[in-house]
Amino acid sequence: MFTLFHHPFCPHSRFIRLVLGELGADLQLAEERAWERREAFLALNPAGTTPVLIAEGEGAIPGAGVIAEFIDEAFGAEMAERRLLPTTIGERVEVRRLMSWFNEKFFEEASNPLVTERIYKRFMSEEEGGGPPSADVIRAAKANVRYHLAYIGWLAGTRNYLAGDRLTYADLAAAAHLSAIDYLGDVPWTEDDAAKAWYARVKSRPSFRPLLSEWLAGVPASRTYVDLDF
Template identity: 60%
Template sequence: MATLFHFPFCANSRFIRLVLAEMGMEPELIEERPWDRRDEFLILNPAGTTPVLVEQGGLVVPGAGLIAEYLDETRGLGLSGRRLLPEATADRVEVRRLLDWFLVKFESEVTGYLVTEKISKRFMTSAEGGGPPDMNAIRAARINVGYHLKYIGYLIARRRWIAGDHLTYADLAAAAHLSCVDYLGDVPWDEDEIARDWYARVKSRPSFRALLADRVPGMAPADHYANLDF
């Protein structure tokens, strides 16, 4: 059995949890708080970031993008029509482009700020960077999420799924990040109905159930968070 080191509200970890569920894999989940910087975890990934996948044979695969590529190389062909990284070169490029958009750009402009300021800081010591949330960072993230939502709506208005006609890594990455922001009630769903309807489709999938069950101790999610019909 593979093992996934993750933080429940690390959006990139959530992306890999969705991927594994879509592939029918049930890894052992070990919650890792990156700010603890445990020696045992740093041996696995000197960068100290989640997620990290460890195969049963001991192979360590760190980082969401690398894990996604690895899983496609080792399991993708066995998924047949459900492969999450398409076979055609041009389609693969588009999925990878959008995967980078959400795992890197969305993370750096939206999710990273909101999760750090609203969730992680609650559990960090002052030496680790904990303390009151930076409201300037939160305001910037709330502004940024609006244009990302519009971009998703723009894509879905022209395609069935974010990267094309089929569900791919791009949809799962986008939904994973939005799920963190949605927990906090910071997604302006009323600004783009197309994007909202797409997200409802994704979060209705069985692979999403575990994410919707996650809770931050002492912090309830937005009222609609686990409602499949909003």
């Protein structure tokens, strides 16, 4: 049994939920509004960010990258051909490089500003940074989505999956960040057929179903969000 402190639209939390879905783990979710900086949550992760995983017999495991490494070390071998971090050094480097690209670069330039401005700020007090969304921040982030989508399309057009021949953490990280902003309708799918086809494949996996079933009151999902044949 795992417990995951998460926010439904935190891209890093979505990544770990997909990872645990691929593992077939028994998962309990605990929603956390990280901007509230609860003392009990800060005791689990002094950085005050989601996700944080609680695994039976282990202490709190904070951060998407750390959790992914823990899952591979603890369960990777038993997943055999479904292992999400390959076994050869070169393949592992490429998967980690792309995990970093999406969990750090994509997050900072695109998914985090869009989710923060269009979702989180609705629930934040003024002291916590809430208020009207910034049109300038949204405009810049949406422009950044375009070049990230083009890069995904290039990877998908030259490989079977983003990091190589099979599904890895790289695909789940990219799909998690895209899914959060696809809910908002901020992914220009018509601009890259290869990226769209790759995302449709990943989105059709059983691990994705719980994400697609979640809705935010007052913020309807885009037309493409739940449509597997978008």
